[in-house]
Structures are given as structure tokens and as C-alpha cells.
Amino acid sequence: MEPLVGIIMGSDSDLTVMQGASEILKQFAIPHEVTVVSAHRTPHRMIEYAQTAKKRGLKVIIAGAGGAAHLPGMVASVSTLPVIGVPVKSSNSIDGWDSVLSILQMPNGIPVATVALNASKNAGILAAEILGTGNEEISQKIEAYKNSLNSEVIEKVEKMKKAGWENKFD
Amino acid sequence: MEPLVGIIMGSDSDLTVMQGASEILKQFAIPHEVTVVSAHRTPHRMIEYAQTAKKRGLKVIIAGAGGAAHLPGMVASVSTLPVIGVPVKSSNSIDGWDSVLSILQMPNGIPVATVALNASKNAGILAAEILGTGNEEISQKIEAYKNSLNSEVIEKVEKMKKAGWENKFD
Amino acid sequence: MEPLVGIIMGSDSDLTVMQGASEILKQFAIPHEVTVVSAHRTPHRMIEYAQTAKKRGLKVIIAGAGGAAHLPGMVASVSTLPVIGVPVKSSNSIDGWDSVLSILQMPNGIPVATVALNASKNAGILAAEILGTGNEEISQKIEAYKNSLNSEVIEKVEKMKKAGWENKFD
Amino acid sequence: MEPLVGIIMGSDSDLTVMQGASEILKQFAIPHEVTVVSAHRTPHRMIEYAQTAKKRGLKVIIAGAGGAAHLPGMVASVSTLPVIGVPVKSSNSIDGWDSVLSILQMPNGIPVATVALNASKNAGILAAEILGTGNEEISQKIEAYKNSLNSEVIEKVEKMKKAGWENKFD
């Protein structure tokens, strides 16, 4: 199937962080592509990627980058697709603040849907939610997923009760 | 027409900031509703709003709040719709950091699509982009809008040239 | 005995940090319960927990959470009991600032009694102090505890003197 | 009636911020006293105030201070009463961070129940909640107060609907 979501990142060193987006999309069976597009090292590739994204059938772009992270914002400036930005805490980052603010604080007219630091999994879920606005099947998968999060907590709570974990304390 | 986007905010004092979202959606002729839903003062109303949003036909929720801003994240925890969070710089905010971090740093499983501080206009554009993934007409309006941003800059540049503004400097 | 203090946390990964609250309450022989309640993954359980807390005999709630930490504030919005918030420095936290500000910066009307980052022990002591306002026995235990802190320091000072530790320096 | 809550502040310049605590306590008809106690300019008065507070019948102390704000923590070190700290954003404060961190980040053994920057009103409500743990009448006043917060929001929502405020937007 043709990919609906494009996952791009500024460097292959971001791969460890960014694969979370791909994993959750696979779990939702949403076809997607993964590649490296660097705003600073491959500016023309970036422009072309963003410009052709919609024509190639993509509906959402997930872009992750660290430091002075320009990839999400620049892709958003060229494409009309919703762009989800993932701030990556890279090695010489100032505690991640540089990446967060470079992605989040976009000027009027060019939004980037920013998620938490390193939260590529949430970027994948958000992409699914966006696709779900036009696709009931995906929407129901998200509902099931959120229910499963709930169930996991409840199960843990039950196990703790049985194992006497709480008794240990009172 | 039935609203496709729900714009909610934690307090009516957020209205000045949040109306930017409504204005741009009106410009795109996207039907939407605007109301006050407080996570802390009306928790049950918030749960109900989030729980019924999809049934009532909403596709996207825009939630703005200041300080310890729990509204966007809590709505995202109850609904499966994409939730766009607008950090509002309220009066006793610590420079807006409280609001930004309370909305952005959501845990795995429950994303909020966060935009810049006070950037309700961008929240509206992002909502349109999300709707545009399933609606070519809206998608083209966004393209026209982005082109108009481009044209505005070019026009200013031309005016400056003619008015001799640059000559003034060299 | 029926628990007087409810210790809840957003995830079982917060347990290592949060058990400090339970340990000090055990030391004060104050009955308490410990469980996981996630604002984002189990919002309905959270509402129910908060709504029934007082009826079940709880006097104080201690709530710990990391990142965009909404649990303490949301519990405070539903219950009339005093809620003590413990900011937890979780793995993808931005140095703990997200958790601190999400818990501390509550709007007018809905206070959360916030303690230091990861300071669950202090949350337990604060809960005891609150119970002590209506229970002289507990109040005296706290006094004894504070005296013991004093004595520990004095003892160390004496040991250092005898061991010639200070002589080493002058 | 004898005061149950002591409201103290480091300087009379904090009075504008701190009177919010007194106003809400008056609303709840909780007797309280208000005075200036400076950790740095009147250290002996501070020690004495803290040491005699319980004997004089106080149940809770609210302490507000700005900058390097030592008053709440030092009072907590001498008294066994619960101490609520209000960080005040004073004139030469570094955006309030100094005051917030000086009050919040207390070491193990000596908690201060910190509320938001300048949030003296919330300090008053928290004091009432603490007293409410041993006094059902106060507890019900708090419940009524929280319900009134809810009602105020609902009323505003209704007014907006009637006045066509929402129609204005869609």
C-alpha cells in the first residue's frame, strides 16, 4: 500500500528516538515511509520532499530533529499537509530546550503540531488521530488503543492488590 | 451547518487570545463552536464535552489554557479526536513556561498537538490542515492562504523597493 | 484501620519515588492506601477516586506524577480534601520543570500543596502535619520526629569533633 | 474568636499580594491574624512567632515572601504546624523563579506546602481545606465554594449562548 504518513528526521542519529513513531503506526496498520531529510545538509531534498508529499499520497508528515531544529517548520512552510514536530534531545542540546523552542514557537501562518521531547510514539498516535478524522476504522483502532491503556493500568492495580503490595504499606 | 471544530478555553479571560482560532476558521468557512470548559472548575462538564465531541460531529478540538494548563491534555485523554493545545500566557504565569510545559509534555499514549504561546491563529490553521487531509476543498483553501502569505511579503518587498526604502540604507 | 491518607501516582514507574511517602506514614503509624491512578490513561477512575475519597474516610490525598503532571490538579478539582502534589522527575522530563510547573501553577480556586521535586517523604510528613491539626498524638509524633532530625545532626557534629575531623582542617 | 490561621509576610510591600489569603478566609468565616514577620530583618521575632504559634491556638501558618524567600521554610523548621508558602514576585525578582525555588525545594524532613506564584487566595483555600479535615462545617463551605466556581462558569456559558456570542463565530 501507498504510505499515508511520512516520517522524516534530520539525521540517522535520530533513528533510535524516531522509530517509536513507526512502531505505533505499524501497530495501527497504517502504511508509512521512513527516511532522512536534513534541513541544513540537504535543503533542496527537503524542499522537494515537502513539495511532492501531497502528490505522492501522504496525508501527514512527522518530522523529528534536535538542536536548532528547523526541519519541521521548514517542511510546514512548503507543504499544506499537517506537520507533526518531534523535538529530539541530541547530544549537544541545551537540555532539549533548543529543540523544543525551535519547533514549537512557529510564527503566525505556519503551524507545527509539536509533541513532547523525544515523544515520537505520540507523534505516531497523533498522525493516526488525524487520519481517523476521515477514516472510522482508524478512529476505532485509536479508541481500542486508549481502552487498552486503561486496561493495563487496571490490571496492574488488581495485581498489586492481590500480591498484597498495598498491604505492605498500611 | 454542524460545527466540525470545537474551540474551548479554560476561562473567559482567555477569549482575547483564543478568538484568533475562530477568525481564521471563519475565513476558511469551516463551521465551529466556541465555549468555555474549565478542567478545574467544571471537571464533569469537561469530561462530558470530550466524551460527546465525536458523536456530535466534531472532527478536531482546539483547547486553550494558561498556567497549570490541564484542559488540552485531559480532553485528549477522554476523546479520540486530535486535540490542539494553545498555551495561553495568563497574568500570573511564569513567563508562559508553565502553560507551555503543562500542555506539551504529555506522556506516551495521549498526544496533544501543541502550538506556540498564544498562537490560537495557528491552532485554527492546523485544524484546517487536519480537515484538509480528507477534504480537497479545504486543502486548496490552505494552499491559497499560504500563497497569500507569500504574496504579502513579495508586495511589501516591492513597495519598499519603489519607495526607495532600501536606497535610504546604501 | 481505615486509611486516612491516599497515596496515588500516575504510573507504576513512579513507585520508587513515591514509596517515601508511605514509609514515613508507616513510621508515624498513620493508616494509608497506595495505588495507581492515571489522569490520562484512566480519567474515569481518577474522577471516581477523587469523588469518593472523602466518603471512604480519607482526610488527605498525596498525588505524584511526572511530565505534564495533571493528576494532582485534577484530583483537587473534584475533591474538597487537601491534595499534596509530588512532582516526579520522569525519564523524558525537561529536567523536572514540566512536572513542577504543571503541579504548582494551579489557577485561583483550586490549590495543590506542592512539595519539592521527588520529595515524596516530605509529602508524607506534610500529610501528617495536616492530620496533626486535629490530632494531638500525631502532632507530638511530628515534634518528636523533628527533634530526632535535630539530634542526628548534633550527634554527627559530636562524632566529628571526637574523631578529630575538624582538627584535620585547621 | 481566637485566630486559627496565621498569615505572615516578609515585608509590608507583600501586603497587596497577600491580602487575597485573608479575604477568602473571611469569606469562609475562619478567624485569622495578619502580620509582618521578616526572616532576615527580624529573625528572633520569626523564631518566636513559629515557636509559639501552636500554643496560641494556630492550626495553620501561611507565609508569603519574595526573592530569596526563607520565611516559609524557616517557620516550618521551628513549628510542627503545616506551613503554606506563597512565592511573591517582588520587584527585583528574576521572574519569580527565585521565590518559587526558595520556597518549594525544601530538604527532606521539613516540607512547605507551596502554592503558585502570588497565589495567596489559593493559600487561604488550602488552609481552609486543612482545617476542613477536622471540621465538617468548613469542609462543606469549601464544597459550596467549589460548586460556586462551577456555577459561575456554567452561567457565563449560558449568557454567551443567549447573547449569541457563539453565533458570532460560526
Place this chain on the structure above:
Amino acid sequence: MEPLVGIIMGSDSDLTVMQGASEILKQFAIPHEVTVVSAHRTPHRMIEYAQTAKKRGLKVIIAGAGGAAHLPGMVASVSTLPVIGVPVKSSNSIDGWDSVLSILQMPNGIPVATVALNASKNAGILAAEILGTGNEEISQKIEAYKNSLNSEVIEKVEKMKKAGWENKFD
């Protein structure tokens, strides 16, 4: 004369801040051009500007922008000219941190010579210093300028002495 320095900014609202660069270059009689180039609203114009800069005879580019400021870094990624970045404290900036970090924290391979917040004058002086490395006349102008800064201070000191300003104090 053909311009040697290109001064660009993300928006005409940055003009008040950025004209300091032009003024000092005029003072040094260094020909330059001034225009608006927006990374986000006119990405293609930006690429073209950067790509043709050297061919058109420019030696240095000064780029100012606020918020998530991508202009300096993106121009640096396309051009081989030295790029001086001026962080601008725009209206919805988070105290200027967003702009500073977006410009400063560039990844390996693509430097931006960042100056202080709003310091367009220093950007102009730095551009002159860069041109001065190959042009002794400009280099001497900078020396004269730095000497004049020195003289201004010395003159003020002398005036203060004569006017008895210091006597006032001792």
C-alpha cells in the same frame, strides 16, 4: 556601488530592530542592501536569495528573525558565505529564548555567527570586521571606531570629575 553585505529579516516588523545593522554599515561606508526574506512565508525566495548571494557580489549575510527563527540557519545551509544571525525578541517570544536558541544551536557543518538578542548593531560591526580581514581600509575604520568607544568613556569620566559628580559621593 554593489552591495557587499545583505541584511535580511523575516518580517517587516523586525525593521526597527534590524536598522541598527544598516546604520553602522553606513557609518563605515560599506555598501549593503536591506530586504525582507521570510523562511516560512517565502521559502523559495529565501533559497534563491541564499543561492545567488555570492554571485551577486555579497560577501556577508546578516539575517534577523524572532520566535522559531529559521532564516539565519537555512540561509547558511544554502550559501557558503558567512551568515550572521540576529535573534529578535518578537511579541509572542518566550523572553527571547526561542529566537536565541533557534539561531545559535546549529548542528555540525552549518555555523551561524550569532550575536546578542536584538544586537543588530553588533551584527553590522561583525560584518565590517569580516570584510576587514581582506580590506585594510575597513580594518582601520573599525580600529578608529573602537578607539572612539574608548574616548567616549574617557570623556564621560572627565566630565564627571569636573562636574564634581564623584565628590558628591565621597
Place this chain on the structure above:
Amino acid sequence: MEPLVGIIMGSDSDLTVMQGASEILKQFAIPHEVTVVSAHRTPHRMIEYAQTAKKRGLKVIIAGAGGAAHLPGMVASVSTLPVIGVPVKSSNSIDGWDSVLSILQMPNGIPVATVALNASKNAGILAAEILGTGNEEISQKIEAYKNSLNSEVIEKVEKMKKAGWENKFD
């Protein structure tokens, strides 16, 4: 009398902030001099000032500066006198953080005695305390001064009591 304390500042625009140091020294009748010494605009004057300070009879140097504030640290590197640094919140400062950190975070071997942001008065008091270590008369003036701070608070407290200020609240 020969000055014992040298008050210097990086720019005459710092004078409004820095005169607080002179005023308190006058109150203590400690002879002192006041002048402008810029680390960046008059580096040689700065070196000379620092190198001759002790020979000229100075015992303590108070140095105030804003932004990247190098004056206190550089003076400390050349002189063996104790140097008190006053961070000044200048116009384009990033909330004063630049000035505070540039003065405070000196490397091993070269301390600067840093006081609070804009706290030139405290710099003057600290200078007096330092002189007081070798001069009992000055030491007693400081004691009297600290007692007067105490008395001022006590007087205000008494006035408030008489004026019924506290009654107003309970």
C-alpha cells in the same frame, strides 16, 4: 579622606542602579570613589584601575555591569582585593540571567562576591562588613544598621496593630 572602596560600573547607564552602593557607604561614612570603567570599551583603563587599586589605598572594589558582564571577573583577575559583583539588568538583557551568570560562575582561583540582581545597596553593605572585619567602629555601625532594620519592621507591626489593620481582616 582617601577612598577605601572603589565603585565602578561598565557604563554610565548603570548609574541609576549603582548609586545605591554609594548612598549606603555615605550613610556609614566610608570614603569611596565612583567612576565608569568599561571592560569592553576601555580594557586598558580597566587593567590599570585594577592594578593600582591596592596601591591607591582601596580595600574593596564594587563592580556593576549588565549583559555579558565581564568587568567584575576581569578586575578580580588582576587585583588581589576582594571584588563584589553587582549584576545589572540592562535593557537588552535576557531577564538578567546573562548578567547574573557572567558574574557568578567564575572559575576556580578567581572569586567574585556576587550579590542579587541590581542589589547595589547590598554590595555597599557587604563592602562595609568586609572593612568591619578590621575596624570595630564600622562593625558596630553595621550592627546598628541591622538593628534599625529590625526596629523598622517592629514599628510597622505596632502601627498596623493600632490602626486596626489586622482587625480589618479577622
Place this chain on the structure above:
Amino acid sequence: MEPLVGIIMGSDSDLTVMQGASEILKQFAIPHEVTVVSAHRTPHRMIEYAQTAKKRGLKVIIAGAGGAAHLPGMVASVSTLPVIGVPVKSSNSIDGWDSVLSILQMPNGIPVATVALNASKNAGILAAEILGTGNEEISQKIEAYKNSLNSEVIEKVEKMKKAGWENKFD
């Protein structure tokens, strides 16, 4: 010999950081004492220590503490001796900011001479500089020490030259 400098710290866990002050004072042969004084756990001991310090012959107090670090400021409020504050980066500190701001941002009237984070060595040197204002022998030791810092750098530079370290690079 009677100690001239008192080195105190809030907890014996600060000893590793604080021993740097003692080591440099030993190097300068300045008699001093070292002990633990906790503002929060031993408030009365702290008051007494500060109140008797001058009578016991101390000239300077060095106080180190972490987190909400009240020890330096409280000692300064009781004593008229110059107090040097050492912010200690303790285990649950928020990157050291809490400790730095709690010590630095003292109100008008009560200065603390703050040194860099963990910079106890600099606190010792500053104490020596203060004593040197009344003691030429100590003053000359400091001069010798600063000269030795200079020599160490020059020696390293020479070694590098000889070893061809620089040749390695060009």
C-alpha cells in the same frame, strides 16, 4: 590558633564539595573551623552559631547548602560578619538553580557574598582576600597564589610548544 574563618554546611553530605574551602585556607595557613549547621534541622544551633561567631573571634563565615538553601542568608541575618554563600548542587536539586537563587537573591539590607555553584575553593580564596584587607601577609599570599595560577598556565603553554602539540595541528 583561634579560627578566623568558620566553614559551615547544611548537611554532612555537603562535605565533599565544601572541603575545597578548608584545603585552600590550610594552604594559606589561615586557621579555621569546620562543622555542620542545618538551618532547617537545627535552627537554634544556627542562630547561636551566628550570634556567637564574632565573639568567638571569627572574621568571616563560609556557608554552603543545597536545594532551598537558607543557611547562608539566615546566618547573614543574625551576624554582622561577612557571609560567603556556596550553592551546592545536591541530589534532588533542579540543576542547581534552586540553590543558586536561594542564596544569591537576598533582599536589601542582608547581603550574602555568593560564589559559583559548588565553588567552595573560591569561597576560601574570597575569605582570604577579605582577611587580606587588614593583613598584608595574607594579601601577599594571595598575590603569590594568583601569580602561581599564571605560572601554571605559562608552563603548560611552554610544554605544549616543546612537545610539538601545536605542530600536531598546523
Place this chain on the structure above:
Amino acid sequence: MEPLVGIIMGSDSDLTVMQGASEILKQFAIPHEVTVVSAHRTPHRMIEYAQTAKKRGLKVIIAGAGGAAHLPGMVASVSTLPVIGVPVKSSNSIDGWDSVLSILQMPNGIPVATVALNASKNAGILAAEILGTGNEEISQKIEAYKNSLNSEVIEKVEKMKKAGWENKFD
């Protein structure tokens, strides 16, 4: 060949970070020198280095330092050469903020071309770009270098495609 670029650093402990500048200059065959110049420990050496730099044939100075980093700014105050500042994250740094702000926030008149935290490689590239403004050969080396960055990314993308890396994900 005579060095064109001087690389200096405040301490030999900065060598690990700073050698990146030398390595890239070697790659560009640009002659340079490397040595230690400490603003605080060798102030006279620093003044002399800066004052003679131009006469000795240097065109650009790269200065790296950590903590309260005064070296780049002080060298810029004495020399008329462009000075590139490299903030170094030293051991007791407050997350690198001290170094970044001490170098970046220079006052009007004395610019420092600041690069990212620890980004000595970028300092070297920037030095090359500056030299390239007057030397077409160097300019072309930079162009080749930037092209190689581009090629490296493209090659990795191709390898990923062939290795089926992307297939793994969709």
C-alpha cells in the same frame, strides 16, 4: 606557513572540545595556531595576544571558554579581528547556560560571533567562511565540504533503501 587563525582556550581542559576547530581547519589546509590563554589567570598574556594578533598575521581568532567565559569578549575588546566564541560546557557549568550567555550577550560595539555549545567544529568552518570572503580557493573548499555533507546524507538514504530498512517499518 604563517597561521591565519588563532585558536585559544581558557584552560587545557577545554582541549578535547576545542580540537574540533583545528581538525576542520587542517582539513581545509588553513594554517593555524593553538594555545592556552586564560582571561582570568593570565590577563596580561590575553591582552598581549589580542593586541599582537593582527600584526602577527592572524585574520580570525577562535576563543573557547566555559562557565563565566570572558575570554572571547575580552579578546574582541582589544583586537579588531573577528572573534568567534565557542561556549564550552565545563564541569561545574549550570547546564552550559553560563558559558553561552557570557559569550553571546556582548554589549553594543564589541561583537563576538558565537556558535553553539561545544561547537568548535562550526567555529572552524565559520573561520574558513570568513577567510573565504577574500580567498576564492577557500570558498570553493567550503562549497565542496557542504556538498559532501549533502552527499553523505544521500548515500545513507540510498543504503537504507537497499538494505530494506524502510520496508522493515511499513
